[in-house]
Amino acid sequence: MNTPPSHFYTEANALFSYSRDIRRDLHQNPELGYQEVRTSDIVARELGELGLDVTTGFGGTGVVALLEGRSPGPVVLLRFDMDALPVQEETGATYSSQHPGVMHACGHDGHVAIGLTVARILQAHRAELAGSVKFVFQPAEEGLGGAERMISDGVLRNPEPDFCLAAHLWNEKPLGWLGVTAGPVMAAADFFNIIISGKGGHGGMPETTHDPVLPAAGLINAFQSIVARNVPPMETAVLSVTRIHGGETYNVIPSQVELAGTVRTYNAATRERVLSRMQQQVELICQAMECTGELTVQSLTPAVVNDPWVTEHIQNLCPQILPSAQLDTDYRTTGSEDMAFMMQDRRSCYIFVGSANPVKGLTFSHHHPRFDFDETALTNASAILAATTYTFLQDGSKD
Ligand SMILES: [Zn+2]
Ligand SMILES: [Zn+2]
Structure with missing residues (x-):
């Protein structure tokens, strides 16, 4: 039948x-x-x-x-x-x-x-x-x-x-x-966390600190260059910073800032490229601003x-x-x-x-x-x- x-x-x-x-x-x-x-x-x-x-x-x-x-x-x-x-x-x-x-x-x-x-x-x-x-x-x-x-x-x-x-x-x-x-x-989904460590101190005396807020801002901006400049135009990717935690009050520069977000990609090569560029930027931008950065990536789904x-x-x-x-x-x-x-x-x-x-x-x-x-x-x-x-x-x- x-x-x-x-x-x-x-x-x-x-x-x-x-x-x-x-x-x-x-x-x-x-x-x-x-x-x-x-x-x-x-x-x-x-x-x-x-x-x-x-x-x-x-x-x-x-x-x-x-x-x-x-x-x-x-x-x-x-x-x-x-x-x-x-x-x-x-x-x-x-x-x-x-x-x-x-x-x-x-x-x-x-x-x-x-x-x-x-x-x-x-x-x-x-x-x-x-x-x-x-x-x-x-x-x-x-x-x-x-x-x-x-x-x-x-x-x-x-x-x-x-x-x-x-x-x-x-x-x-x-x-x-x-x-x-x-x-x-x-898309493949990855979640990422970045911990930027510096040296906290008085908000009025920044010269005594290594302010982690600055590399945090630098990274958020630099990340926007990855999809624009490193992903081939016929490919696609998303890199979103969705969480920023750092500092408690007006006059204290924090010693640490945390960023988090998600990366979405459709193929393994693009995913690797995006994640390796992020790693590079985290290291170098933090270093340039006298801080250290640590990126961890959690792969959610292919x-x-x-x-x-x-x-x-x-x-x-x-x-x-x-x-x-x-x-x-x-x-x-x-x-x-x-x-x-x-x-x-x-x-x-x-x-x-x-x-x-x-x-x-x-x-x-x-x-x-x-x-x-x-x-x-x-x-x-x-x-x-x-x-x-x-x-x-x-x-x-x-x-
Ligand atoms: Zn559903
Ligand atoms: Zn759902």
Whole structure:
């Protein structure tokens, strides 16, 4: 039996009230990274009721479930993140967060609903599949290392995935827009700290001090030359200083100033170039101003890089699943994603699914207290992931 791609939209649409109800329930009950206890209970319950083989406690609160087709074949990993953010919700929605200071401000409530909807759809097609689907519900995506913890707990083993897919609802673009781009689509993220040490003293007697405020200012300015002068014009990078700490009062020159910030890059060579220029500037500018500087870099995630073959396959499939969709094959963002760790060295694709709706006032960016998305995007994302997975596992050898 052959199910055409368009049918997966019909099936996802028929499950819309299921997707929406799950999403709204999770939205009212958001949980921060590694605290997704209620969320993972719901996930395990829903997947268990479908008859899937469910394992809980992966990477803390993660859930993994295996849907096995009729015969052996490739393994498709589908990943859905579950965590909320420490944000006080201001949407005024009837389904607003019931927990002060915690909000699903990135749309991961929607991702969980999409995952459960895809599981329902594919379970109904189980007899047509050769291979299996590994549903991965991940904790703590928001900078807390959830993907790495799931990997060290063995999420990429037994069985090992051949394909990895994930999608993000995307409020930077309208409902109906789809971003499916080959190559790097999200940036490698590094966090940096710089400690500039000098010699503090009287604010009125600077000649007795080695003022670290001056090299701090010098560095912030010099850093702006790195992207402008050291990164090739066809490449791109971001270097943002986001924190400056130093000094307490008016008349004391501090002995230390700390700078911190983030670097975003899409390829390893550019990343190395930016970080080595920063190191050079920290050393030399501090030295020139009679201070010392120490740079430490924490690598958060590698770049999210989409496999060209998988990406082209999905690009060809999209018009069949959602004929009216606006397909964008050249979209990338400087955001970062720990899905990059699961995708490394695997045939993978990370898809953006437009979810803003200006007519309904749903235009606020991810992480904003008024962030909310058009729930029709749940259906679009579920249809794409279900149809794509189906095509990878479709059992052409039988009936
Ligand atoms: Zn986020
Ligand atoms: Zn997110």
